[in-house]
Amino acid sequence: MTAPKTARIRPPKQSRSKRTLERIVEASLELLATEGLAGLTVHRVVARADSSVGSFYARFDGKDELLDYLGERVWTEALERWETALQTRDWSALDLADVVEGAVGLLIDAQRSRSAYLKALDWASGRQGDAYEAFRNELLQGLRQLILQNRGDIAHDDPELAVRLGLRGVLGVVDSEFRATQDRLPRDVLIEECRSMLMSYLTGDAGEGRTGGVDFFEVWG
Numbered sequence: 001m002t003a004p005k006t007a008r009i010r011p012p013k014q015s016r017s018k019r020t021l022e023r024i025v026e027a028s029l030e031l032l033a034t035e036g037l038a039g040l041t042v043h044r045v046v047a048r049a050d051s052s053v054g055s056f057y058a059r060f061d062g063k064d065e066l067l068d069y070l071g072e073r074v075w076t077e078a079l080e081r082w083e084t085a086l087q088t089r090d091w092s093a094l095d096l097a098d099v100v101e102g103a104v105g106l107l108i109d110a111q112r113s114r115s116a117y118l119k120a121l122d123w124a125s126g127r128q129g130d131a132y133e134a135f136r137n138e139l140l141q142g143l144r145q146l147i148l149q150n151r152g153d154i155a156h157d158d159p160e161l162a163v164r165l166g167l168r169g170v171l172g173v174v175d176s177e178f179r180a181t182q183d184r185l186p187r188d189v190l191i192e193e194c195r196s197m198l199m200s201y202l203t204g205d206a207g208e209g210r211t212g213g214v215d216f217f218e219v220w221g
Contacts, residue, residue, distance in 0.1 A: 096150035102214025
């Protein structure tokens, strides 16, 4: 994964200082979600965090360093949650339909959750979306491995190719829906249609939807 730019903040040593940093981070993410980058100013951040300008500059040199820190932290934590999800579960008990439905839900949530302002963090730090795309590639790689554990249920002559192209096809639909300006499909409808599409491609049989497939994790925490 392409590592985000490392922010050189002054790490807090006391629990009170750590809580202040967390309030500043949460306030910054809330402002990005509601106001975008233009609405993210030092004064608005400290006001929302119930902190002070002095406390802010005790940790960051300015807005640019804050953005670097947010970018590094968001992507790192998201990747750690994904790796933990892969490593701490017995996947052998799950069948193909469960994993496919869970995979579709995860890809949809990765796009529809906080992706708009997280991609803005990429651009603000000069990465032009690189970290966001790298994270999605990590998701795809992990999901391919999970689905291929049930390769015996895949009817395609080349299961690895089928899974690769099938997941990319789901991403294409999800991205198109995300860009739609009107009549955007609800999450449950999009999951069911993409699940049916992917299962049909892999097995020749759409099957029936489950109750949400695999519960991975909240993508962005």
